[in-house]
Amino acid sequence: MLCEKAMELVRELHRAAEGRLPAFNEDGLRQVLEEMKALYEQNQSDVNEAKSGGRSDLIPTIRFRHCSLLRNQRCALAYLYDRLLRIRALRWEYGSVLPSALRFHMSAEEMEWFNHYKKSLATYMRSLGGEEGLDITQDMKPPKSLYIEVRCLQDYGEFDVDDGTSVLLKKNSQHFLPRWKCEQLIRQGVLEHVLS
């Protein structure tokens, strides 16, 4: 069946749970591109036949192959673009350094796109005025209280609190810290918000 591989790529992402990034299917993409090359070459020779040999009966097949080519293009681009959107979401979820498990699922070019995106976002945030700009990847939820109780899930080490003091974040220790300082560590899984 034509375009089967392209459909598989789309299905793969459709099946992946919300936001999850499966490994980059390099093989699948390559097969789609190869099919496109084959279809195009078949069409080229048939078009010549149709023109010079008067084989107008070939025209429906030529049109059919062209439709398949367009479908393959559309599926391939949808697959690649949807992955970019998921990768974009990773910047907002995990910060600028991605966990290595996720990095293994990205192709080199996707990593490059991610790096450009990061840089672009950083430039924009810096331009927002004040001394260092405004980090809008923080403050993702409306603030309910100034300080929150957190439990440390991993050994993290020294952590600076604003008024010059610092705390030692050791696994299983609990602390009462300013909410906005903890946000990123909570998202990264280092701290856990304790709701009593």
Added chain:
Amino acid sequence: MMTEELDVSGQDSDGGSEEVVLTPAELIDRLEQAWMNEKFAPELLETKSEIVECVIEQLDHMEENLRRAKKGDLKVSIHQMEMERIRYVLSSYLRCRLMKIEKFFPHILEKEKTRGEGEPSSLSPEEFAFAKEYMTNTETYLKNVALKHMPPNLQKVDLLKAVPKPDLDSYVFLRVKERQENLLVEPETDEQRDYVIDLEEGSQHLIRYKTIAPLVASGAVQLI
């Protein structure tokens, strides 16, 4: 602490500059209004750079004042909470805009390219730079990974056709701030006809965004 007044320079329709002096409370009000409008509007709204700049300035002042204040003073906690609240609204507003810019980037950039001289921009200069970089980054990626490996007649893709446009027919809730008379409402289906309504001040409505888009821009209605 919050007694200074701030200048917000606005552009009126003649392109001249009008200086409007706002109290900090009024400034935060304006920010919250811009935030709610942006959250509920399906398309990217006009840029409100002056409000953003003034709010950031305001936050810097508050931070300065807090640093000089006595530690342990109850006022400090209250002002810190206020700062966090303002920072949340501002960040949320800017995030909302960035998300729309990324979602509709070909259409937004096209609109900016064909914008008339006197028309206000939907993008601040920094957002414009971000949007262009996003477009270049994405186009280059798609070209290098797929398009340039495709047959010659399929190496281009029209992003304006491939990327969906914002749905201006989606319904929004609004509250009327300035009375409107004889607003023309276009029919949804062919069987219906155009009709005309009046919007009373203070009334609330559920209506198609497209019908009232100019009223959001002018401030006559507030999306809720």
